[in-house]
Amino acid sequence: MRLFYLDESGNPEINGPSGSYVLAAVGLPIDRWTTCDKAINQLKASHYLGSTEIHTAWMLRSYNEQLAIPSFDKLDITQRRAAVLRIREQKIELYKKHKSPQALKSLKKIYKNTDAYIHLTFEERKRFINELATKIKSWTFLRLFGEVIDKNNYHPPKPSITPQAQAFERIVSRIEKYLSHISLETKEYGLLIHDECESVAAAHVSKMKQYHIRGTFRSRVDHIIETPLFVSSSHTNMVQIADLCAYILRRYYDSGDQPLYDTIKTRIDKLGPEIVGLNHYTNNKACTCEICRKKRLKRTSSYRLS
Numbered sequence: 374m375r376l377f378y379l380d381e382s383g384n385p386e387i388n389g390p391s392g393s394y395v396l397a398a399v400g401l402p403i404d405r406w407t408t409c410d411k412a413i414n415q416l417k418a419s420h421y422l423g424s425t426e427i428h429t430a431w432m433l434r435s436y437n438e439q440l441a442i443p444s445f446d447k448l449d450i451t452q453r454r455a456a457v458l459r460i461r462e463q464k465i466e467l468y469k470k471h472k473s474p475q476a477l478k479s480l481k482k483i484y485k486n487t488d489a490y491i492h493l494t495f496e497e498r499k500r501f502i503n504e505l506a507t508k509i510k511s512w513t514f515l516r517l518f519g520e521v522i523d524k525n526n527y528h529p530p531k532p533s534i535t536p537q538a539q540a541f542e543r544i545v546s547r548i549e550k551y552l553s554h555i556s557l558e559t560k561e562y563g564l565l566i567h568d569e570c571e572s573v574a575a576a577h578v579s580k581m582k583q584y585h586i587r588g589t590f591r592s593r594v595d596h597i598i599e600t601p602l603f604v605s606s607s608h609t610n611m612v613q614i615a616d617l618c619a620y621i622l623r624r625y626y627d628s629g630d631q632p633l634y635d636t637i638k639t640r641i642d643k644l645g646p647e648i649v650g651l652n653h654y655t656n657n658k659a660c661t662c663e664i665c666r667k668k669r670l671k672r673t674s675s676y677r678l679s
């Protein structure tokens with residue numbers, strides 16, 4: 374039995390901000406869950422993060438208030454937090470007087486989502502994320518699956534398919550194939566655990582019920598049980614790991630951020646030497662990413678053979 378934790382990165386709306394939408398899944402045998410959960414908690418404790426949720430995109434922002442505090446890195450944890458909060462309170466008062474309610478709301482949202490990390494410098498936050506990625510690399514029993522949708526070049530066969538639905542269908546097919554490959558003497562089952570998200574919950578549950586009856590576009594589904602379970606990422610370390618992997622894949626495709634991608638790359642599912650757990654869905658025929666180059670090479674060689 375394996376658990377597969379799913380989370381997304383990027384805006385799924387076609388008409389929303391440009392760039393990629395990513396759905397990632399990390400799978401592990403249930404008897405390894407305690408090892409991972411303990412290791413994540415230990416790493417959090419070593420960075421004074423307690424039981425804080427790790428939301429990578431918020432953690433890896435530059436916080437202007439820290440830049441405005443002289444010798445911020447020389448202060449202790451309590452002093453850093455107090456100094457940042459002082460500036461933030463002043464800024465909220467300024468926004469109340471001089472900015473629109475919408476601008477104030479956006480500012481408060483940023484402060485709320487970054488509050489748990491303000492005691493760490495930008496360098497310390499980056500180091501924490503690097504250490505977490507290195508931990509993922511060391512978990513050889515873990516498999517990573519990712520569907521990266523290039524929204525700028527998204528022309529699915531059925532135009533009504535949203536990037537979220539497309540990504541989910543492909544991830545389910547990929548996990549099903551993986552489970553069928555590792556089911557040697559005994560059949561391996563998988564259960565999907567998704568970050569709770571109102572906009573996708575009903576759609577994914579309904580899709581999964583259809584897959585159990587008719588299969589996906591690509592395969593039958595008889596190794597994945599149940600409909601996805603939806604949990605709060607704030608209480609579930611492994612969903613936070615899926616969030617980190619989705620973030621790393623999106624940054625790799627949208628901004629060319631290579632080092633973190635290289636760290637977790639060995640965990641992407643492979644069939645022999647070939648990466649099969651990551652797909653780049655794009656109609657850009659000139660994409661030079663590793664996945665697209667290999668797909669083109671395969672098409673060319675099968676054309677030559679035929």
Ligand SMILES: [Zn+2]
Nearest residue numbers: 653660662665
């Ligand atoms: Zn590509």
